[in-house]
Amino acid sequence: MxxxxxxxxxxxxxxxxPGVRVGQTTISTGELQTGVTAIVPDGFAGGLPAAIAVGNGYGKLVGSTQVxxxxxIETPILLTGTLSVxxxxxxxxxxLLDRDPLATSLNPVVGETNDGHLSDIRRRPxxxxxxHAALDSASTDLPAxxxxxxxxxxxxxxxxxxxxTSSRAVSSGTIGVLVQTNFSGTLTVLGTPIPAAGDADPGVREMSDRRDASRGDDPGPDDGNSCMIxxxxxxxxxxRQVGRVARRAIFAMGRVGSDYAPGSGDYAIAxxxxxxxxxxxxDLRAPFxxxxxxxxEALLNSLTMATTTTGFQGHTAHAVSHDLVRSRLASAGTLS
Known part of the structure; x- marks a missing residue:
């Protein structure tokens, strides 16, 4: 694909x-399914040109107004679950203070999505x-x-x-992306819809309790959740140009089937x-x-690399079937 x-x-x-590292801490212990992802660019302490684009602002993005x-941006970017932000x-x-004894003002940037369907979010674990483990382990290796x-x-x-995660090379540099996905809509792969409703296709597994796990604890019919890019x-x-790039990141969510629901917090930090x-x-056409x-691709990777998980109160989120995706794409003539 x-x-x-x-x-x-x-x-x-x-x-x-070049100069961008990623570290992660994973907590997977039954009722707790959460963690931290750290994006650590070299030279952050000196300030790097940055911008934030907001699709839906229903979220908690600490430090966004100063950016x-x-x-x-003058700190690493960290991602986690909503109530742990x-x-x-x-x-x-x-x-940061431990590394700069003279610092008196810092603007930490931390984003989130709601993992309360699979994790006991109120415990803020x-x-x-x-x-610190996520930050200290950050490396230039391929992130999990x-x-x-x-x-x-x-x-x-x-x-x-x-x-x-994913990247693309252009003539004068590289664009790299990391996403934390937790939003509603209909999965669409290369233009082919792959709905999660069990009666839409016998090969597609529905959520065990018929709730859309991408929509948090008590979802309403029009709620979404969030995506951090x-x-x-x-x-x-x-x-300013970085901001234009960030807006294109939000646009790309529609390519995989996001419904941009009103209860969703969709953010891009570039x-x-x-x-x-x-x-x-x-010359921005190629970077766009x-x-x-x-x-x-990063959004699709976040699903195709995931595995079925059971967590808080026995809630289960089922992984998408790779065989089903291949079959659907083949039927659509997208994949031979």
């Missing part, structure tokens, strides 16, 4: 962007040690995908989901590790394409 036409980076991951105001932000702040880190307890488009690049973009702007707006292709 190939998404788009641009070549991937060597790892097909956000860590293909909007100043156009820079504040504990994670505090632990990140401690980690993330500890400083969990956060699926039910790991902040994606341990998430679901999307009616199936088990989690963390996904982190876009990294080494292209010489300024903060940054560049290159502090020397010099990119023409008329690279972003939409990378996000689309």
């Amino acid at each position: 190939t998404v788009g036409t641009l070549p991937t980076g060597p790892l097909n991951a956000i860590t293909d962007v 909007d105001e100043l156009g820079v 504040f504990r994670v932000a505090d632990a990140l702040l401690t980690w 993330i500890t400083p040690d969990d956060v 995908e699926g039910c790991v880190g902040a994606g341990t307890g998430t679901a999307a488009l009616g199936f088990k989901a989690g963390i996904g 982190v876009v990294a690049t080494d292209l010489p973009l300024d903060a 940054f560049t590790t290159n502090r020397t702007p010099g990119f023409s707006d008329r 394409q690279a972003t939409t292709e990378s996000v689309e």
Whole structure:
């Protein structure tokens, strides 16, 4: 299965962007299915050009207003479950202060999605040690995908989901993406719908309690949940141009079937590790394409790399069947 036409980076991951590292802590113990994912760019302490795009603002993105105001990010980006976001932000702040004894003002950036269907979210189980382990273990290796880190307890488009990553190479640099998926809609792979309703196709498994696990504890019929998208690049973009890239990341959610429900928090955080702007707006076509292709593939990877998970109160989120996806794509003439 190939998404788009641009070549991937060597790892097909956000860590293909030079100087970008990822670390994760996973908590998977029955009633607790949650964790932390850390995206750590080199040079963050000096401030990197950055921007945030909001599709639906129903979420808790700590530190977003200062990024909007100043156009820079000055800390790693951490992802976790909704009610742990504040504990994670505090632990990140401690980690940063320990490394800079002169710091008096820092803007930790922490995003979230609601993993309360599979994890006892009210326990807020993330500890400083969990956060520091994710930060300290961050590396340029291929990040694990699926039910790991902040994606341990998430679901999307009616199936088990989690963390996904991808990248695309353009002539002057790389676009890399990491996603935490937890939103509603109908899974669509390369234009082919693959609904989760059991009676739509006998080969598709429905959620065991007929609730859309991507919609949290007590979902209403029109609720969604959330998606966090982190876009990294080494292209010489300024903060305004990075913002244009971030908006394309949100657009890409529609390519995999997001319904952008009113109860959803859909955010893209984009940054560049290159502090020397010099990119023409008329040359943004390739970075835009690279972003939409990378996000689309990362979203799909977050589902296809996930495994069926049973968690809080016996709730189960079923992984999408690879055989079913291949069969549907073959029937549609997309896959031979």
